[in-house]
Amino acid sequence: MPSPLGHALAGITAGLAVAPSSPDRGSRLRSVLLFGAAGAAADLDLIAGAHSGPTHGIGAAIAAGLLVLALRAVWTRGSVAPEWRLAFAVSAAYASHSVLDWLGTDTSPPIGIMALWPFTDRYCESSLHVFSAISRRYWLMPEFLAGNLAAVARELVILLPPFALVWRWKERRSSQLAARRSPGS
Numbered sequence: 001m002p003s004p005l006g007h008a009l010a011g012i013t014a015g016l017a018v019a020p021s022s023p024d025r026g027s028r029l030r031s032v033l034l035f036g037a038a039g040a041a042a043d044l045d046l047i048a049g050a051h052s053g054p055t056h057g058i059g060a061a062i063a064a065g066l067l068v069l070a071l072r073a074v075w076t077r078g079s080v081a082p083e084w085r086l087a088f089a090v091s092a093a094y095a096s097h098s099v100l101d102w103l104g105t106d107t108s109p110p111i112g113i114m115a116l117w118p119f120t121d122r123y124c125e126s127s128l129h130v131f132s133a134i135s136r137r138y139w140l141m142p143e144f145l146a147g148n149l150a151a152v153a154r155e156l157v158i159l160l161p162p163f164a165l166v167w168r169w170k171e172r173r174s175s176q177l178a179a180r181r182s183p184g185s
């Protein structure tokens with residue numbers, strides 16, 4: 001399975017691609033943090049000792065978007081319209097985690113993730129093995145360090161180009177919106 005860095009990068013890419021553009025730099029930075037956290041969030045199940053189960057399913061991705069929608073409504077006391085596109089972007093960022101894990105290499109049984117939970121609790125993993133396994137066996141030095149560094153480097157080679165493309169596209173769109181908002185400047 002990919003590293004938290006790879007998951008955060010994919011989450012930011014997916015979230016930004018779907019989210020509405022904003023001329024406000026602070027709002028864009030908050031979105032990047034939100035999507036990065038959403039992309040890595042599913043692996044918090046490691047704390048509960050129930051890895052790769054329902055937290056990695058499509059149902060959890062939908063729930064993450066709905067949670068953001070509900071928190072936003074509470075935060076603004078319902079004074080702003082529901083931000084469905086932002087919620088969808090959070091779901092996309094969260095779901096990117098499952099896509100990466102599915103494309104990854106799992107070395108700990110049960111192999112794969114419950115990608116389609118709650119529709120089925122079957123574990124699935126692609127045979128493509130695009131991403132290498134990240135080891136958590138820190139006591140196996142130096143293989144632990146060398147293997148994980150190589151795995152993260154591979155993730156960056158694969159994930160940085162789409163991230164850079166989406167980032168450039170969104171920065172350009174945000175500049176256009178900012179120019180439209182203050183045409184004199």
Ligand SMILES: [Zn+2]
Binds near residue numbers: 001042052056097101
């Ligand atoms: Zn995972």
